[in-house]
Amino acid sequence: xxxxLSKLEKRTAYALVLPAVLLVFAIVLFPIFANVWISxxxxxxxxxxxxxxxxxxxxxxxxxxxxxxxVIYKLRNSSLIQEIRSVKLQDKFPKNISPINLDARCNxxxxxxxxxxxxxEAKYRENFELIIKNINGEKIDKDLIKSKKxxxxxxxxxxxxxxxxxxxxFKKVFYENNFVELLLTTFYFTFFGTVGAIIFGxxxxxxxxxxxxxxxxxxxxxxxxxxxxxxxxxxxWTLLLDPNSGTLxxxxxxxxxLETPINLLGQKYIxxxxxxxxxxxRLALTTVIFFEIWRYFPLAFLFILARLQxxxxxxYEAADVDGASPIQKFIHITLPQITAIISILxxxxxxxxxxxFEDIFLxxxxxxxxxxxxxxxxxxxxxxxDIGMGSAVSIVIVMLLISFMIIYFRLIGKKANEV
Amino acid sequence: xxxxxxxxFLVISSFFLTCILSIWKVMSTLQGLNFTNLNIAQIFIIGIxxxxxxxxxxxxxxxxxxxxxxxxxxxxxxxxxxxxxPYWYIFGVFLITLFFTNKLKKYTMQSLKEDFITExxxxxxITLFGIVFFAFVxxxxxxxxxxxxxxxxxxxxxxxxxxSLDFSKSLTELFKSYFVIFETYNFGRYILISSAVxxxxxxxxxxxxxxxxxxxxxxxxxxxxxxxSSILIxxxxxxxxxxxxxxxxxxQFGLRNSIFGLLIVYTATTxxxxxxxxxxxxxxxxxxxxxxxxxxxxxxxxxxxKIIIPLSLPAIASVALYVFMIAWNxxxxxxxxxxxxxxxxxxxxxxxxxxxxxxxxxYLMAGSVIVTVPxxxxxxxxxxxxxxxxxxGSVKE
Numbered sequence: 093x094x095x096x097l098s099k100l101e102k103r104t105a106y107a108l109v110l111p112a113v114l115l116v117f118a119i120v121l122f123p124i125f126a127n128v129w130i131s132x133x134x135x136x137x138x139x140x141x142x143x144x145x146x147x148x149x150x151x152x153x154x155x156x157x158x159x160x161x162x163v164i165y166k167l168r169n170s171s172l173i174q175e176i177r178s179v180k181l182q183d184k185f186p187k188n189i190s191p192i193n194l195d196a197r198c199n200x201x202x203x204x205x206x207x208x209x210x211x212x213e214a215k216y217r218e219n220f221e222l223i224i225k226n227i228n229g230e231k232i233d234k235d236l237i238k239s240k241k242x243x244x245x246x247x248x249x250x251x252x253x254x255x256x257x258x259x260x261x262f263k264k265v266f267y268e269n270n271f272v273e274l275l276l277t278t279f280y281f282t283f284f285g286t287v288g289a290i291i292f293g294x295x296x297x298x299x300x301x302x303x304x305x306x307x308x309x310x311x312x313x314x315x316x317x318x319x320x321x322x323x324x325x326x327x328x329w330t331l332l333l334d335p336n337s338g339t340l341x342x343x344x345x346x347x348x349x350l351e352t353p354i355n356l357l358g359q360k361y362i363x364x365x366x367x368x369x370x371x372x373x374r375l376a377l378t379t380v381i382f383f384e385i386w387r388y389f390p391l392a393f394l395f396i397l398a399r400l401q402x403x404x405x406x407x408y409e410a411a412d413v414d415g416a417s418p419i420q421k422f423i424h425i426t427l428p429q430i431t432a433i434i435s436i437l438x439x440x441x442x443x444x445x446x447x448x449f450e451d452i453f454l455x456x457x458x459x460x461x462x463x464x465x466x467x468x469x470x471x472x473x474x475x476x477x478d479i480g481m482g483s484a485v486s487i488v489i490v491m492l493l494i495s496f497m498i499i500y501f502r503l504i505g506k507k508a509n510e511v
Numbered sequence: 512x513x514x515x516x517x518x519x520f521l522v523i524s525s526f527f528l529t530c531i532l533s534i535w536k537v538m539s540t541l542q543g544l545n546f547t548n549l550n551i552a553q554i555f556i557i558g559i560x561x562x563x564x565x566x567x568x569x570x571x572x573x574x575x576x577x578x579x580x581x582x583x584x585x586x587x588x589x590x591x592x593x594x595x596x597p598y599w600y601i602f603g604v605f606l607i608t609l610f611f612t613n614k615l616k617k618y619t620m621q622s623l624k625e626d627f628i629t630e631x632x633x634x635x636x637i638t639l640f641g642i643v644f645f646a647f648v649x650x651x652x653x654x655x656x657x658x659x660x661x662x663x664x665x666x667x668x669x670x671x672x673x674x675s676l677d678f679s680k681s682l683t684e685l686f687k688s689y690f691v692i693f694e695t696y697n698f699g700r701y702i703l704i705s706s707a708v709x710x711x712x713x714x715x716x717x718x719x720x721x722x723x724x725x726x727x728x729x730x731x732x733x734x735x736x737x738x739x740s741s742i743l744i745x746x747x748x749x750x751x752x753x754x755x756x757x758x759x760x761x762x763q764f765g766l767r768n769s770i771f772g773l774l775i776v777y778t779a780t781t782x783x784x785x786x787x788x789x790x791x792x793x794x795x796x797x798x799x800x801x802x803x804x805x806x807x808x809x810x811x812x813x814x815x816x817k818i819i820i821p822l823s824l825p826a827i828a829s830v831a832l833y834v835f836m837i838a839w840n841x842x843x844x845x846x847x848x849x850x851x852x853x854x855x856x857x858x859x860x861x862x863x864x865x866x867x868x869x870x871x872x873x874y875l876m877a878g879s880v881i882v883t884v885p886x887x888x889x890x891x892x893x894x895x896x897x898x899x900x901x902x903x904g905s906v907k908e
Contacts, residue, residue: 112719323858323861324861347549418634474847
């Protein structure tokens, strides 16, 4: 009895879980594996369609009384790189019509023409002509002939499923792609974006956790950048930072802080002079990092605030009795209580910033030294149209992510369970 | 010691006053006032006098009388130093000073002798300053977005600082950008598509996630632990690595430019979070209630429908709102999969608009307002549910 019950339970569980698992497998896990396949193939954006034979039909009258027509089929292979095998064309004609110059490859039987063109190599083109006449010498309805569409068929390999592999994509990723700079930019962006968001998150949480009026409103307002649509926010900032008529530059120039506007999103380097040391700052990258901090510190804020509110008030009261200063209270009570959540946040935000695409894409499109790995996937795959190369960059991302996760679970995985 | 803490108090409080007055000045400049100098030093010095006279007067007169008269004197001083400014600006200065002096209430010559007073003063004003700073930094872009949509490109090119709205214009003139994007750029259609995609995603996600979450929370089966831990890992994997394979497969199956294609991608990417959030809540429902249901002869379908769902409506609501926001704000997949204007979502449509350098910025901002307002309204109205959703689904954007 109990055995059958647990069997039933198992069966029910699989029935309940299976639809979700299958969907996630098809859309999330399958593509990750498919990337591996594609990254070893020399394939471009224009190749991903399965090649198909195409024909455009043109009808011309060639005799005075309209009893003879010339039908031209402009035939072509839609693919520029792949052949199509055993192409067949089929077209229908009205009654009382017979062909005059029937091509050897074709057959005309019971109002139907069937042609067997054999194999078409890549880029194949042919103007196939057929002259037809009415047996009774009457006029042929040209529009009727035109309205019939020829049917073509042929066999072609799916370019994604062929088994010719190459290592070129990975060679290109590592040797021809400024890989070191790409990696450095990604790490700058990820690291400073994460640290900045957490620092601002701690500050904001510390502020809102005081007994101030309008604390709930403040919490709501602080989350606005996080819940707003990225497209709207990114374009608003682009307008604000615009060098020609952007509000920020106009304000700075108006109040004589700057002499000439600076192109915060379009200038790769700016030379800074601090204490006599001159150094170059990655300007556009810094701006993008600040946008990133602006947009994601609310999440850190929310988590840290939740943690702060869970700290027992008695701890602070005891510290007051001992005569601790506010700074001592922060260092000795608050900070130890939030280190666990900060380490989790750091890892989560690190991984997510590492994968960030939209923000950079919308602000700079990856120009002016803001090209990170995810931007590179898009550029290779869709701007340069090299799908194989884009996949290879994706694989690099996935490998790095897996190593981050291994480090994460080794180092703080146990802490995560405690919280 | 006393002198040191007094000096620190004067400097910090005056610095805070200078900051809020500067923000007020910047905001007024954006209303078309012609200020070209922040006069930080000047405000700072009279601010020090203001704070000094505040602590010197102490409790000798009633607090309300004290702050009104001090603010009044300060504003008149200020008016003399900035003669060209209009009365509403000075009135704003008066209100700010009133707010500021009210915040000084607890400081007197006596209180400045307390322990750790320097740190307390610093903390107090840093808190105030921080709140003003964060509120300003966050709300300012939203404000610019809104007012830009009511201006015209030419007016903004002539004077990029004048965001004042001309209310003498007719309403149709004022809302012209909105009429244009609806009539010329078809935004009505995009709103419909975005709503359909977002609501559809919510429904399908819940249909898939509720049973799965129930199974993970309650039933014993082989692979359960593997499943529940892989949920966390799966949503660490980013959309950008899925894009190329999905793009190629969708192209071959003709799923690009289709709402259906978007729906399955959005559902699949939000499912892990939804299952994770729901199973946590389902586990908190007492098992005895379900046992009673089993006694009544309910099968799993009946238990989910009649017991689990009614009991976990708050959690389902927060998952639904959270998924709605993800789907509404989503950009990457809509950029990749949609290239025919017939099937654009709002985000994609705005990005498409911006691709044309000729598009005046007020249209872009009007579109941005349209895509932002629904999410912010939903967020403000359902903040409680959403905050619990955000904290639970922390790992996912």
